[in-house]
Amino acid sequence: xxxxxxxxxxxxxxxxxxxxxxxxxxxxxxxxxxxxxxxxxxxxxxxxxxxxxxxxxxxxxxxxxxxxxxxxxxxxxxxxxxxxxxxxxxxxxxxxxxxxxxxxxxxxxxxxxxxxxxxxxxxxxxxxxxxxxxxxxxxxxxxxxxxxxxxxxxxxxxxxxxxxxxxxxxxxxxxxxxxxxxxxxxxxxxxxxxxxxxxxxxxxxxxxxxxxxxxxxxxxxxxxxxxxxxxxxxxxxxxxxxxxxxxxxx
Numbered sequence: 306x307x308x309x310x311x312x313x314x315x316x317x318x319x320x321x322x323x324x325x326x327x328x329x330x331x332x333x334x335x336x337x338x339x340x341x342x343x344x345x346x347x348x349x350x351x352x353x354x355x356x357x358x359x360x361x362x363x364x365x366x367x368x369x370x371x372x373x374x375x376x377x378x379x380x381x382x383x384x385x386x387x388x389x390x391x392x393x394x395x396x397x398x399x400x401x402x403x404x405x406x407x408x409x410x411x412x413x414x415x416x417x418x419x420x421x422x423x424x425x426x427x428x429x430x431x432x433x434x435x436x437x438x439x440x441x442x443x444x445x446x447x448x449x450x451x452x453x454x455x456x457x458x459x460x461x462x463x464x465x466x467x468x469x470x471x472x473x474x475x476x477x478x479x480x481x482x483x484x485x486x487x488x489x490x491x492x493x494x495x496x497x498x499x500x501x502x503x504x505x506x507x508x509x510x511x512x513x514x515x516x517x518x519x520x521x522x523x524x525x526x527x528x529x530x531x532x533x534x535x536x537x538x539x540x541x542x543x544x545x546x547x548x549x550x551x552x553x554x555x
Contacts, residue, residue, distance in 0.1 A: 308341070308386065308387075309341050309342060309343040309386050309387040309388075310338055310341040310342065310387055310388060310389060310408075311335070311338065311341070311342040311343070311387045311388075311389045311390075311391055311404055311407075312342075312343050312345060312381075312382070312385035312386060312387030312389070312390050312391070312457065313331050313342060313343070313344045313345065313391045313392075313393060314345050314347065314378055314381035314382055314385065314390065314391070314392045314393075315327060315328075315331075315344065315345065315346045315347065315364075315381070315392075315393055315394070315395050316347045316349060316374065316377045316378055316381070316394065316395065317346050317347065317348055317349060317351065317355050317359070317395040318348075318349040318350055318351060318355075318544070319350075319351055319352060319353045319355060320351075320353075320355045320395035320396065321353040321354040321355050321358060323395050323396040323504060324346070324355055324358055324359060324395045325358055325362070326398050327393065327394075327395050327396070327397060327398055328344060328346075328358070328359065328362040328364060329362075329398075330398035330399045330400075330401075331344050331393075331399060332344075332362070333401045334399050334400070334401050334402070334403045334404045334405075335404060336401075337404070337405055338404060338408075342387070342404065343365055343385070343386060343387055344359075344362070344363070344364040344365065345364065345365045345366075345367060345381040345384065345385060346359040346364045346365070346366055346367070346381075346395075347367045347368075347369050347377050347378070347380050347381040348366060348367065348368050348369070349368075349369055349370060349371075349377050350370050355395075365384070367380050367381055367384060372471075372536070372539065372540065372544040373468055373471065374466070374470075374471075374472060374474050374543065375465075375466035375467050375468040375469075375470055375474040375478075376466075376468045378392055378466050378474070379465045379466050379468065382457070382460060382461075382465060385457055387457065388456060388457060389407065389408065389411065389454065389455070389456055389457065390453075390454070390455060390456070390457045390460045391403075391404070391407065391452065391453070391454045392452065392453045392454075393451075393452045393501065394451075394503065396503060396504040396506060397451065397452070397501045397502065397503040397504070398501060398502050399421075399452060399499070399500075399501050400499045400500050400501070400502075402498065402499045403421070403452070403496075403499040403500075403501075405499075406496050406498050406499040407454045407496065407499075410494060410496060411454075411455075411456065414491070415491060415492060415494075416486070416491055416492055416493070416494040417455060417459055417482060417483070417485060417486025417489070417491040417492065417493060417494075418453065418454050418455025418456070418459060418460075418482055418486070418493065418494070419449060419453070419454065419455075419479075419482075419493045419494035419495050419496065420448065420449030420450045420451055420452060420453055420454075420479065420493075420495050420496070421449065421451055421452045421454075421495065421496045421499055421500055421501055422449075422451075422495065422496070422497060422499070422500040422501075423436075423449075423450070423451035423452075423500065423501055423503055424500050424501070424502045424503070425502070425503060425505050426502055426503065426504050426505050427505050429508070429513050430513065431508065431512070431513025431514040431515075431516075431517075432505055432508055432513060435508075435516045435517075446476075447483070447493065448476060448479045448480065448483070448493065449479070449495035450475045450476060450479060451501050451503060452501050453475065453478065453479070453482075454496075455482060459482070459485060459486075460482075462485055463478070463481045463482045463484075463485040464481055465478075466478050467481075471536070471539040471543070472539055472542070472543050479493065507542070507546070510546070519542075526538040
């Protein structure tokens with residue numbers, strides 16, 4: 306393959322149930338770029354068929370067994386050879402026009418990078434309210450997430466993902482990427498013409514209103530978990546979430 310134009314980073318912990326769809330969506334989105342896209346799957350403590358699936362799909366494999374999403378994502382970025390870096394979770398799929406839209410936005414010179422629209426795979430009252438409140442929150446912060454995109458050089462210049470955080474590393478990175486962009490007069494941007502669809506597996510497992518339960522009853526645990534002082538919280542909701550059922554990091 307020629308020098309890759311894009312490097313797509315996918316963290317994966319026992320993702321045999323979801324990663325095929327994710328990899329297929331990346332392949333579909335890469336077709337307009339003559340497949341000049343490298344897919345890097347960062348395997349994290351996998352005991353299922355995730356690695357075999359990723360290898361058969363032609364993905365590049367990296368191993369990182371830490372319980373730290375920032376470190377896991379950074380492990381993939383550290384070996385990336387593409388000019389443009391994209392991160393996506395293994396239980397999400399990107400729309401076929403995703404890479405086209407990313408390149409189009411970067412080539413304008415107006416944007417440092419950004420996020421995308423996020424669609425849940427199914428709807429319910431609890432999921433609808435959760436996503437509505439999330440969108441309202443992100444609207445007022447001017448940020449977005451789900452999938453991140455920027456030039457690799459800007460990812461490195463912004464300081465990569467913060468390895469001092471146990472979770473919520475994505476939004477914290479978005480804030481720093483936006484600040485980095487301001488230095489050169491570029492904005493953090495949410496792509497509207499492309500999207501990702503993400504699984505609702507945590508709602509399936511913990512209940513449709515579990516996010517509200519967390520915010521109401523686990524405030525202290527969340528604060529401690531962010532600082533790395535409460536590993537039980539991070540393990541339950543991120544690193545050991547349904548470890549034996551193929552439901553992984555996110």
